[in-house]
Amino acid sequence: MENKPSLVATGIYKSFYDPAKVDILKGISFSINRGEFCSITGKSGCGKSTLLYILSTMDTDYKGELFIDSELMTNKSEKELAFVRNEKIGFVFQFHYLLNEFSVLKNVMLPGFKSSKHTEEELEHKAYELLKKLGIEKLSSKMAYQVSGGEKQRVAIARSMINDPVILMCDEPTGNLDSKNTEIVFEIFKELVHAFNKTILVVTHDENFSKKTHRIITMRDGSIM
Template identity: 85%
Template sequence: MKDKTALVVQSIYKSFYDPVKIDVLKDISFSINRGEFVSITGKSGCGKSTLLYILSTMDTDYKGELFIDEESMANKTEKELAFVRNEKIGFVFQFHYLLNEFSVLKNVMVPGFKSSKITEEELEHKAYELLKKLGIEKLASKMANQVSGGEKQRIAIARSMINDPIMLMCDEPTGNLDSKNSDIVFEIFNELVDTFQKTILVVTHDENFANNTHRIITMQDGKIV
């Protein structure tokens, strides 16, 4: 399983025209195997977030090749890409984007409604089990605006796992957290890799966090250094 690739990036170039051409990403190539925990670091403006946007299939305006779960993302329709995002990738952002009008449990269930592979009852059970794994099942019936920042990020991680993706893509997941909660998030990610063989890619400014991942990809001026 580990030798299968989760993500392969081949010679990706990205430019903006504003009004002159600015090369944001230049010849980016790397691969990530299943079960790897990888961080992308670099100064602000080096192209990390632009790259993550492409890797997550949200941005299709680039040159180069992208493979997710050994399948090319080229020439896919928006509907097909949306399917890949929902089934293969879990997202964790700096801001948790929880829906305040829903309970914690319902928030975790949300991406599963799109998938509609299982009944709502099964989905609810699965969501509760994920909260349990992350040690926050007691929050299940609380409204999303009644929990702390650190708890919100753990809820967001549970939500990212609901469709059992092969890979989590995370953008500054500890950016708004104190060091104690950052450590908790790191430990959760570590366990997802070790116990559930998830693949995790994190864009981060947090050096401590990055140094503890399996591998660091450092970017500078749109290139990997």
């Protein structure tokens, strides 16, 4: 179980036509095992975000194969992919995308409503436990707009965990945070790997952050170095 890959990408190619053909990703292949904390780095325009978009099943227009939790994603219907995104992938973005009209607790619970695995009561308990784990349970009844930027990002991480995903995919999760909050987020990710055996994939410009992850995948001009 330990070393079952959470994600495998094989020969991922992506091109745009503008109007001539531009190759954005050129045969990307790698795998990430369960419990691995991995970062993707590289200069702006090297294809990091495009790759993450494909790995997170949001973009299906590519050549190659993508497996998440040993299941082939290529050629699945949009409905099937939406199910995978909700059940198997937790998302953490640079902007937290919390809904201001809901409390912190409700924001954490939201992805759980789409999955019919738990009753509302169970979800509420689970959400509160996650907030506790991240040291912010005291914020549970506050409205999303009442908490600070660093706290919002921790709420977003709790939300990404509510359906117990196989992998967390994070796009510049510390891009808007100061060094203190960046350190807090890093420690949370480390703890999720350690305590829950989560797989975490982070696209980041932050060298200090990426240096501390288990593995760095460096990209240049659409290829892995």
